[in-house]
Amino acid sequence: MSKLSVNINKVATIRNARGGNNPDIIKVALDCERFGAEGITVHPRPDERHIRYQDVIDLKPLLTTEFNIEGRPDERFMDLVLKTKPAQVTLVPDAPDAITSNAGWDTIRHRAYLKDIIAEFKSNGIRTSIFVDPLIDMVDGAAETGTDRIELYTEAYATGYHNNKESVIAPYLEAAKLAAELGLGVNAGHDLDLHNLKYLKDNMPELLEVSIGHALICDALYLGLENTIQQYLRQLR
Numbered sequence: 001m002s003k004l005s006v007n008i009n010k011v012a013t014i015r016n017a018r019g020g021n022n023p024d025i026i027k028v029a030l031d032c033e034r035f036g037a038e039g040i041t042v043h044p045r046p047d048e049r050h051i052r053y054q055d056v057i058d059l060k061p062l063l064t065t066e067f068n069i070e071g072r073p074d075e076r077f078m079d080l081v082l083k084t085k086p087a088q089v090t091l092v093p094d095a096p097d098a099i100t101s102n103a104g105w106d107t108i109r110h111r112a113y114l115k116d117i118i119a120e121f122k123s124n125g126i127r128t129s130i131f132v133d134p135l136i137d138m139v140d141g142a143a144e145t146g147t148d149r150i151e152l153y154t155e156a157y158a159t160g161y162h163n164n165k166e167s168v169i170a171p172y173l174e175a176a177k178l179a180a181e182l183g184l185g186v187n188a189g190h191d192l193d194l195h196n197l198k199y200l201k202d203n204m205p206e207l208l209e210v211s212i213g214h215a216l217i218c219d220a221l222y223l224g225l226e227n228t229i230q231q232y233l234r235q236l237r
């Protein structure tokens with residue numbers, strides 16, 4: 001079974017636009033769980049343009065599904081995650097000013113760095129995942145870091161899906177297969193939506209979890225949040 005983790009960053013973007021507490025992040029997260037989400041993902045960024053560090057602290061004791069915190073492991077992020085102790089931390093190599101995540105880790109170049117960070121999170125009982133492009137060398141390198149899982153960066157899959165889904169999915173299937181052979185769990189995320197999700201799920205038996213935010217929250221504007229989450233879950237069953 002592949003779990004659906006709803007990324008609520010975009011909900012925080014709307015809240016922050018007016019400086020108040022509407023929509024209420026906590027209520028939305030709990031409603032996502034009530035509507036069937038099997039996890040909640042947040043990706044706090046240094047400028048706190050959407051999810052704030054305090055949101056992460058406030059959410060943790062209230063969530064009943066898997067909490068996944070994504071981000072670049074700078075000192076502040078490390079402190080936040082170690083204090084919050086979510087079910088999973090996903091390490092992403094974003095530059096602080098990146099508009100959104102735009103690349104996976106070079107797991108060969110940053111192997112020693114990742115290894116230390118991963119060891120620290122794991123010794124605190126936090127499952128680790130690292131964001132990688134679907135490249136054999138990067139998956140091999142990921143296994144060397146000691147991480148529990150990888151998250152395949154699906155932007156290229158999503159972009160190419162409508163032109164040639166067979167060829168665009170191929171490197172992802174190869175990467176997922178190798179990851180499983182190396183003992184790594186496989187997550188996926190970025191730009192997944194109601195069009196491209198089912199094909200990924202149906203072809204990737206290793207897929208444990210997807211985290212979806214942007215498209216899901218956009219769909220909810222038209223379909224409503226409960227109906228949208230149900231539709232995403234249906235793609236994964």
Ligand SMILES: CC(=O)[C@@H](O)[C@H](O)COP(=O)(O)O
Pocket residue numbers: 007009010042043045070092099100101131189190191213
């Ligand atoms: C890691 C990843 O794939 C991102 O999609 C991310 O978690 C979303 O970040 P933003 O909401 O800041 O675009």
Ligand SMILES: NCC(=O)COP(=O)(O)O
Pocket residue numbers: 007041070151188189190191192211212213214215216
């Ligand atoms: N890890 C990916 C994620 O959490 C959401 O990405 P997106 O659906 O907002 O592109």
